[in-house]
Amino acid sequence: MLQSEIKSSFVELGNFLRQFSLEKNTKDVSVLQNDLFYVDFISLVELSQSHNGWFTPEQVYFSVQSWAKALTETNLNQWLSPYDFSKTTPEKIGLVLAGNIPLVGFHDFLSVLISGHDVLVKTSSNDQHLLKFLAKYLISIQPELNSKITFVEGKLEGFDAVIATGSNNTARYFEFYFKDKPSIIRKNRNSVAVLDGTESHEDLVGLGEDIFRYFGLGCRNVSKLFVPKDYNFDAFFKAMYEYREVIQYEKYANNYDYNKAVFLMSNFQLLDNEFLTIKEDSSYASPISSVFYEFYENIDEIKNRLNTDAEQIQCVVSNNLIENSVSFGQTQQPRLWDYADNVDTLAFLSKI
Structure with a gap:
């Protein structure tokens, strides 16, 4: 298949997805x-x-x-412009997908197909249905894709390269099992925000989006704050109040109650607004319904720390305090060329 044909199919998928939103689904007869x-x-x-x-x-x-916003011809062209897949010999690329947030593996799925390869997909048990539905839609638009897309129920076999996403523990298994094949193995990562106290209310409300979207389950969710010494959290909690309805979701509320109880029984000092706890802690990975924080005295020490710990961090949020940081409220809207773990998936696929 020509890349232009595959790209056109994903553009049509973007048109299809553009019809759906929480506020209103609007059927477009041209789709x-x-x-x-x-x-x-x-x-x-x-x-x-x-x-x-x-x-x-x-x-x-x-x-x-x-994804509806991402899958436009303009975006796809900009993303693909540095690469030449015209001479690609299709190989079978295995995907082992996570299931922490909806369609979390779609970027890998898109990358494999648009680079001209065939995809073998092992979905997570937590997200088995959405990607399969979108694959069926793509095949209905371009039937030749049927031979290029395979969903695997059992053991992943017969692949030439693999992209696998999991925890730090499963990554060790992946590294052993896939040691003889070209691979991208993704581990646990977390995202952080660096504040200096000059953030506006709108900035901090945006930070709330980075914290609460997907209930904090994504690697791009902010789970750790770096704040200046003697930082006053009043403005932070005032902004977080915009997200108070999160506690109405039973699974989130159960996590909030449990994690708060564990912290209190351990005599940890907490700040709490009845739906989010924040705790001073050097770790990056905080539990659901909680965010960790650390104080700093000099922004350069934070820059050095983040550079040293780069392999643990997915993205950094700030008002340009840190080079290449993400704006408040934007962590869960990455562009096509914002690669997970900063590993260029298309560059990897171009060398298979």
Whole structure:
């Protein structure tokens, strides 16, 4: 298949996804194959929480809209412009996907296909349905994709290279199991925010989006704050109040109650607003419903720290305090060329 044909299919998928949002689903008669897929996709989104309790309609629609914005011809052309896949010999690329947030593995799926390779997909048990539905839509637009997309139920076999995402523990297994094949192995990462006390209320509300989107389950969710010595958290908590309804979700509320109780029984000092606890801690990975923080005296020490710990960090949020940092409220809307773990997936695929 020509790359232009594959790219066109993903552009059509973007048009399809653009019809759906939490506020209102609006059917566009110009979208291809709508009669076959439109109603079924709405039903799938409504059922997603029964498949995974964290996949509320709000969170699934957010992911859908993010991909709808990304899958435009302009974005795809800009992303692909540095690469030449015209002489690609299709290889079978295995994907072992995570399931922490809706469609978390879609970027890898897109990367493999648009680079001209065939994809063998092993989905997470926590996210088995959304990607398969979108694959069916793509195949309906471009039937030749049917021979290039395979979903694997059992053991992943017969691949020429692999991209696997998991925890630090599973990464050790992946590194052993896939040691004889070209691979990208992704481990646990967390995101941080660096504040200096000059942030506006709007900045901090945006930070709340970075903390609470997907209930904090993503590697791009902020789980750690670096704040100047004697930082006053009043403005932070005032901004976080915008997200108070998160406690209405039972799974989140259960985590909040449990983690708060564990902290209190351990005699840790907490700041708490009845739906989020913050705790002074040197770790990057905080539990659901909690954010860790550390004080700093000099911004250069934070720059050095983040550079040293780069392999533990997915992204950094700040008002340009840190080079290449992400703006407040934008961590969960990466561009196509914002690669997980800063590993260029297309460059990897171009060398297979």
